[in-house]
Amino acid sequence: MMTTKTILRALAGETLPTPPIWMMRQAGRYLPEYKATRAQAGDFLSLCYNPDLAAEVTLQPIRRYGFDAAILFADILLVPQALGADLWFVTGEGPRLSTLTDKAGVAALKPVDAVHDTLNPVYETIRILRRELPAETTLIGFAGAPWTVATYMIAGRGTPDQAPAHAMREGAPAAFDALIDRITLATIEYLSAQIDAGAEVVKIFDSWAGSLKGAAFDRYATEPARRITEALKARHPGIPVIAFPREAGDKYIGFHAATGADCVALDNSVAPEWAAEKVQVDGCVQGNLASRHMVTGGQALVDDTLRICQAFSNGPHIFNLGHGITPDADPENVALMIDTVRNFKRA
Numbered sequence: 001m002m003t004t005k006t007i008l009r010a011l012a013g014e015t016l017p018t019p020p021i022w023m024m025r026q027a028g029r030y031l032p033e034y035k036a037t038r039a040q041a042g043d044f045l046s047l048c049y050n051p052d053l054a055a056e057v058t059l060q061p062i063r064r065y066g067f068d069a070a071i072l073f074a075d076i077l078l079v080p081q082a083l084g085a086d087l088w089f090v091t092g093e094g095p096r097l098s099t100l101t102d103k104a105g106v107a108a109l110k111p112v113d114a115v116h117d118t119l120n121p122v123y124e125t126i127r128i129l130r131r132e133l134p135a136e137t138t139l140i141g142f143a144g145a146p147w148t149v150a151t152y153m154i155a156g157r158g159t160p161d162q163a164p165a166h167a168m169r170e171g172a173p174a175a176f177d178a179l180i181d182r183i184t185l186a187t188i189e190y191l192s193a194q195i196d197a198g199a200e201v202v203k204i205f206d207s208w209a210g211s212l213k214g215a216a217f218d219r220y221a222t223e224p225a226r227r228i229t230e231a232l233k234a235r236h237p238g239i240p241v242i243a244f245p246r247e248a249g250d251k252y253i254g255f256h257a258a259t260g261a262d263c264v265a266l267d268n269s270v271a272p273e274w275a276a277e278k279v280q281v282d283g284c285v286q287g288n289l290a291s292r293h294m295v296t297g298g299q300a301l302v303d304d305t306l307r308i309c310q311a312f313s314n315g316p317h318i319f320n321l322g323h324g325i326t327p328d329a330d331p332e333n334v335a336l337m338i339d340t341v342r343n344f345k346r347a
């Protein structure tokens with residue numbers, strides 16, 4: 001049966017007159033209703049593991065704005081936790097984890113099939129969402145890409161240049177490869193279980209892909225995304241995969257074909273006209289408005305939104321930001337972006 005869900009139509013390669021739209025971090029601290037539910041949960045991780053409240057914050061931006069997709073509320077760092085890492089969040093600073101730098105650290109991780117013991121509440125969130133979402137809204141599941149997840153597991157926190165992960169990659173390559181392999185296999189199990197629970201699309205977030213260059217990019221960004229996509233396609237034919245190798249630059253070229261992903265998400269460092277010619281020729285793209293417009297608003301927001309709609313109007317496109325919306329964003333600017341996209345007419 002032909003689907004009427006616009007996100008699924010774009011992911012199947014259809015060029016639509018108006019691009020469907022959702023927004024990275026659409027459930028988040030820029031929304032007062034999110035902050036209220038998070039306070040009710042106590043802290044961020046308790047919110048992630050409470051299926052009723054996680055479903056509630058996933059639904060909030062759908063109710064307020066009518067986005068075409070909902071993204072499961074969870075975090076990429078739940079997988080390291082499920083593999084046995086300690087994880088906590090320091091308010092105002094970000095995530096902290098136990099560190100892992102050698103073979104012994106990798107050997108101490110839990111086996112891949114143990115991840116469900118920790119991640120079961122996430123699957124329950126998905127089941128609730130499939131009952132509660134409007135019929136036209138697509139549910140997107142997600143996980144972090146192995147390289148990005150590894151950068152946090154190795155350093156124990158976010159790092160500006162991913163130096164500890166690069167040091168392990170170069171200094172202890174066998175242990176590093178074993179870590180990437182473990183995360184890759186855990187991610188396949190996790191995303192597969194998300195799909196079994198009702199996720200209609202999955203997205204792989206490689207937020208730090210841009211710090212891998214040349215052959216290292218091919219080996220640690222492209223290859224794990226290819227392995228995950230291949231395994232998911234074998235188990236769940238017809239479930240689309242979105243890959244987000246953030247700041248990949250020229251490495252965006254050919255990423256659809258190299259990984260088998262149905263859609264490549266673009267950050268805002270690439271010009272949409274360039275990406276239309278070099279990347280969208282191979283399939284659906286998602287992106288790529290700069291998140292700062294959600295803080296600054298005004299005519300510049302409208303102009304850049306229309307430029308992106310126009311540049312990608314000859315092929316399959318899902319409108320989104322180039323990265324997550326920030327807590328200082330104004331909810332009115334999100335409404336302005338959505339109005340602009342929905343009133344777009346191709347020149």
Ligand SMILES: Cc1c2[nH]c(c1CCC(=O)O)Cc1[nH]c(c(CCC(=O)O)c1C)Cc1[nH]c(c(CCC(=O)O)c1C)Cc1[nH]c(c(C)c1CCC(=O)O)C2
Nearest residue numbers: 024025026027028044071072073074075076094205207324
């Ligand atoms: C690197 C990364 C993480 N998490 C994620 C990534 C990849 C995407 C990206 O590059 O942004 C992905 C993520 N994190 C979150 C989602 C939920 C779905 C969504 O609305 O997009 C998704 C898809 C919720 C979250 N994850 C986090 C929040 C804020 C936590 C809070 O409520 O205090 C949310 C809504 C916390 C988080 N989680 C992470 C960090 C570094 C932080 C702290 C930074 C910050 O405070 O903004 C790890």
